[in-house]
Amino acid sequence: MQINKNIAISESGFIFNPSNGDSFSTNQVGLEIIRLLKDDKGKSEIVSELVNKFQTDSATLEKDLGDFFLMLRNFQLLNE
Amino acid sequence: MEKRKITVAVSGLNNIDSPGPGIPVIRALKESSFFEVRIIGLSYENLEPGLYMRELVDKSYSIPLPSSGTASLLERLRYIHEMESLDVIIPNFDAELHSFIKLSSQLKSEFEIETFLPTQEQFESRHKSVLYNFGVENEVKVPFSKMIFTANEIGSLKNEFTYPLVIKGKYYDASIAATPEQAINYFHKISAKWGLPIIVQEFVSGNEVNVTAIGDGKGNCIGAVPMRKLYITDKGKAWAGVSLDDENLIKITNRVIGNSKWKGGCELEFIKSKEGEYYLLEMNPRFPAWVYLAVGCGQNHPEALVRMALGEEITPYESYDVGKLFIRFSFDQIVDLKDFEKISTIGEL
Structure with a gap:
């Protein structure tokens, strides 16, 4: 699982994929997850990073993260 | 550096909802760092908006429709040249290119007017009706x-x-x-x-991606900028687009321009399938109406064309800005009836 390295992400959460011209907006949580992916963190590492920051449990976080990854794959931002 | 003063005639002034490339080409030339350009507009209809854009078009002349034949076009160009001393002509309509290609050697020998156009053979080879064979010859997939x-x-x-x-x-x-x-x-x-x-x-499904490019006629691609349409009009024209970072597309463009020894500006229209395969849908034998995006990305293709037309050797562009957008707009020009009368009656403005 790897985020496309050439995507541009701004501080405001604006994402631009220069290979196909798609652009998206994400909130601060999404932005943080994408940054962690860019740093080559795996799913379990991302869960443990985020579970300390948010008032939630690992199971819920894993499920939400799975949904988010699915969306990133559909938008061609994440490769297997 | 002192800019060289030249006079360039440009057609395709129909800056309408399905725009011709004339006005973007003129904007590019007006921003040239090598030339101070006087622009002569060539028009087919009296309501082409570019005729009245005085800040871009210095003088305009109507020219006969391609259906009138090359003899009447040559006569008209002779007259325009007598008035304006043209250095270069850039025709921008597919339908008129045949006539200009046919006249190009005569324009040079009789009037010393330069053009930078594909050969008749190149022009015919990418025609929609034979594009499939063009794809086979240039190793690019074509539906x-x-x-x-x-x-x-x-x-x-x-x-x-x-x-x-x-x-x-x-x-x-x-x-x-x-x-x-x-x-x-x-x-x-x-x-x-x-x-x-x-x-x-x-029919091939996928994302449409287009490239504006220019070849030197010797097998070198002088510049290429890929773009994806972000907003498409009901006529299928791009109203907004963004420049892309797509190495494969640049490689394919270099191969097509190189193999075919394409001379002049062109637009390559591709579909990128879900599997990541590129299919060439069309190769237009002139700059696209969005060519000014290339200028915005750091590649002035119309300027490069004029330099090559005037015999200069130029080095190919190696990079361009990715993620630059163009967004068209329309506005109403207010035109004095006298101006409309001039172009309608004497064919000059």
């Missing part, structure tokens, strides 16, 4: 296509095509037909406007 001359032929298309398929005009227009009935309808609609033959093309 299967065939020409038809009557609506009766649509019934038998099922032997070679599956629906949906694309019905295309000789020069312009394309519609996706989901059924034979729709195909017949589009056949009549498009042939009534652009004549025969009609080109039937296999």
Whole structure:
């Protein structure tokens, strides 16, 4: 699982994929997850990073993260 | 550096909802760092908006329609040259290119007017009707296509095509037909406007990506900028687009321009399938109307064309800005009736 390295992400959460011209907006949580992916963190590492920051449990976080990854794959931002 | 003063005639001043490339080409030339350009507009209709854009077009002349033949065009160009001392002509309509290619050597020998156009053979080789062969010769995938001359032929298309398929005009227009009935309808609609033959093309689904490019005629691609349309009008024209970072597309463009030894500006229209394969849908033999995006990305293709037309050796552009957008707009020009009268009666403005 790897985020496309050439995507541009701004501080405001604006994402631009220069290979196909798609652009998206994400909130601060999404932005943080994408940054962690860019740093080559795996799913379990991302869960443990985020579970300390948010008032939630690992199971819920894993499920939400799975949904988010699915969306990133559909938008061609994440490769297997 | 002192800029060289030159006079360039440009057609395609129809800056309308389906715009010609004339005004973007002129904007590019006006921003040249090598030339101080006086622009002579060449128009076919009195309501072409570019005629009245005085800040871009210094003087305009109407010219005869391509159907009038090359002799009348040459006579008109002779007169315009006497008045304006043209250095270069950049024709921007597909339908007029045949005449200008035919006249190019005469324009040079008789009037010392330069052009930078593909050869007749190159021009014909990328024609929609033979694009499939062009793809084979230049190692680029092209959806299967065939020409038809009557609506009766649509019934038998099922032997070679599956629906949906694309019905295309000789020069312009394309519609996706989901059924034979729709195909017949589009056949009549498009042939009534652009004549025969009609080109039937296999439908490939995916994202449309286009490239504006320029070749030196010796096998070198001097510049190429890929773009994806972000906003498309009901005529299928890009109203907004963004420059892309796509190495494969640049490689394919270099191969097509290199193999075909393309001379002049062009637009390559591709579909990128979900599997990441590129299919060449069309190769237009002139700059696209969005060519000014290339200027915005750091590659002034019209300037490069003029430099090569004037015999300069130039080095190919190696990079461009990714993620630059163009967004068109329209506004109403207020034109004095006297100006409209001038172009309508004496053919000059």
